[in-house]
Amino acid sequence: MLSAVPRPVTVRVPAKINLHLAVGGVRPDGFHDLVTVFHAVSLFDEVSVERADEPTLDVHGDGVAEVPLDATNLAWRAVELLAQKAGRDPDVRVTLRKGIPVAGGMAGGSADAAGALVALSTLWRMELGRDELSELAAELGSDVTFGLHGGTALGTGRGEQIIPVLARHRLHWVIALARGGLSTPGVFRELDRLRGDGDIPERPVEPVLEALAGGDPRQLALNLGNDLQAAAVSMAPDLRRTLRAGVNSGALAGLVSGSGPTCAFLCADADSAVDVATELAGMGVCRTVRVAHGPVNGARVVDDDEHP
Template sequence: MTEAWALESDGQLALGPVRVRVPAKINLHLSVGPLRGDGYHELQTVYHAISIFDEITARHGDSLVLTMQGEGQGELELDDRNLVVRAAQALATSAKVEPKARLHLRKQIPLAAGLAGGSADAAATLVACDALWGTGYSRADLAKIAETLGSDVPFLLHGGTALGTGRGEAVSPVLARANKWHWVVAFADGGLSTPEVYRELDRLRAAGAAPKPLGSADALLAALRQRDPAELGAALGNDLEAAAVSLKPELAATLQAGRKEGGAHAALVSGSGPTCVFLATDATHGEQIAEAVSPHARSVHLAQGPVPGARVG
């Protein structure tokens, strides 16, 4: 029997495999406030989904099983420590269905890279299993589950560009002129632990060694309404960059190469790092930046944004 592909969940059980593609995210603005009583920092961030993708394929099975290929193969746990498995279990619990599926992850987004790869995979799993099991959940329903899985997961359900507040989980779409921004994304060797980067930022601030906090995202939001990469570049910022560079000093050379030799409109660490991103005028300029930073990176990718979040097809 030929397996059929589901296009979107409509409350009907999918007959065959469901394939969902989900993008990476970068932070165009990441302002980190003081540590809260619950152990999180108060954030104001502008998320931006870019065209580097992971893919989840979900098939019917007798149990919940995860396999994978690509970035992190042999390193990434495939049991309930993995956000993919936890996302499937959370949806099954909410919908009161048996958590039975064969899930396969094709991974291009590297681990611990500041690109929310794990969160992206969780978002893709929610969409895929919703379609596979015919639970008929809306995106708003899935977003409520996503909040329990991680701060970035709700954004990856929607994609595009959005303002995140709280610990990042409260997401509001950003209305901006239709425009595609060109990015160069440099993957570093190794990863950085997000909690460790936050702790380093706290240490630097206590020692008076951190830059002044960014504060409001108003300037960045205003720049997004324009079509000028130079204006957008001047507004980009990340409070975690100093901490990431402190823990991984070689990132300074990567950022410098993009700015000076590549002529990027902006160079910054993505999220908690260690991935570095560079804003280009267009694809040709992106190639120039990529050539400049490639000696300092494990691999370099050209990308565009914004792109939609987790989608079946």
């Protein structure tokens, strides 16, 4: 029998790390030109939307105290953008279940916005194509487009132009969550300050793409790099200790994820990731650790039997 009230739609959406992040100069719009390799890993947020009498936003999980509950929340801005496009009122309840660290440099807020776009366009049966959704995503933030796509992808522009990248093998990661957060604009500003008027150093992306195509994590480990890392470490000097501890625990390499302060450690295989995570957890250099793998899919509707 058809129900008169549509069921909630739930979307699962992953965190990202940047395997490569080359930051160029400041553009006239205040953003920086980027060349980055996004990689979606198996830490997820869930975004549910359902009809409601009043527009409502609920957030559950770790770090919720730092998540804005007002109109500045990126998932809510996604709802308003879609409502405007559909010419309807945003009469929905949005529920975010956070598994991605808040303000951690893993694009959790952007993931929620990508999830909200997919969930609400499904609830409202808007039948938007990939291109239309990507355009809306780009309006919301630099990392939202990647949240839709997932996988491993080359990002250019301010990060919103995405091309899938051939990545042959599953990669195994240990993710070290920090105690506080870092503000993304603050970290970009710190990088500009550290660079001063000097030349911007080159960071070529080709070796990373070749290592991904080859599928050898050791080769990839030699080529991971993030221009924002120096700025994040300058603002949160303890990260130096965390990065060293991960490598001393047996990781192939470690780097700050995006604007930080989360650190990601590439491991040789799944067993090694468990060993590194166990050792790192005992060293007191981070709030908590997670084991993850990538690449994983971008924002996807979760079936009822997966999510009763």
